[in-house]
Amino acid sequence: MKKILAFAGSNSKTSINKQLAIYVASLADYTYDVVDLNDYDLPIFSLEVEANGIPELASDFNNLLKKYNGFIISLAEHNGSYSAVFKNLFDWISRIDRNVFKNKPVFLMATSPGMRGGITVLETAANTFPHLGASAVEKFSLPSFFENFKDDEIINLELKTDLINNLEKFRKSI
Ligand SMILES: Cc1cc2nc3c(=O)[nH]c(=O)nc-3n(C[C@H](O)[C@H](O)[C@H](O)COP(=O)(O)O)c2cc1C
Numbered sequence: 001m002k003k004i005l006a007f008a009g010s011n012s013k014t015s016i017n018k019q020l021a022i023y024v025a026s027l028a029d030y031t032y033d034v035v036d037l038n039d040y041d042l043p044i045f046s047l048e049v050e051a052n053g054i055p056e057l058a059s060d061f062n063n064l065l066k067k068y069n070g071f072i073i074s075l076a077e078h079n080g081s082y083s084a085v086f087k088n089l090f091d092w093i094s095r096i097d098r099n100v101f102k103n104k105p106v107f108l109m110a111t112s113p114g115m116r117g118g119i120t121v122l123e124t125a126a127n128t129f130p131h132l133g134a135s136a137v138e139k140f141s142l143p144s145f146f147e148n149f150k151d152d153e154i155i156n157l158e159l160k161t162d163l164i165n166n167l168e169k170f171r172k173s174i
Pocket residue numbers: 008009010011012014015016017018075076077078079080081111112113114116117118
């Protein structure tokens with residue numbers, strides 16, 4: 001049975017990206033688990049901290065990634081880039097295994113309250129993830145989250161169609 005891991009690149013307790021990731025995972029028609037980056041509280045990466053050993057929680061997350069056939073990730077955009085919590089966790093993982101995504105496909109998303117929908121971090125990640133072992137990257141950006149996502153679903157039909165089409169490509173790549 002194929003399994004997907006879904007998470008947000010955010011440590012907000014009310015993360016809109018987590019809401020989107022869970023919603024999309026529920027549409028993907030595979031068994032899925034959701035993980036929260038708040039459960040992986042790691043020291044800020046540095047060579048000196050690393051010299052004292054890789055933190056257990058970083059190894060735990062790396063081992064978690066090995067158990068799944070694909071990933072649904074929705075990134076928060078902070079100042080045009082990754083949130084600190086996502087960047088830090090993935091910096092640690094990349095030191096354990098450069099093949100972070102274990103040759104599995106990623107359905108990559110971003111959403112924000114603004115009209116650009118996190119497109120800047122989405123493009124950065126789409127360019128980077130193949131170098132970190134993502135076998136394929138399909139993308140979806142949801143602009144103006146609070147206008148387009150209500151009662152746990154996307155209410156804008158054009159955006160929903162775009163999502164479903166891209167999600168289907170991801171499903172085929174698993
Ligand atoms: C430090 C900081 C920087 C931000 N920078 C951006 C940004 O560059 N682009 C954007 O669209 N939203 C930006 N935002 C707003 C976030 O999109 C918004 O907080 C969103 O809820 C983050 O997603 P999350 O709820 O999943 O954490 C920023 C928010 C914070 C706290």
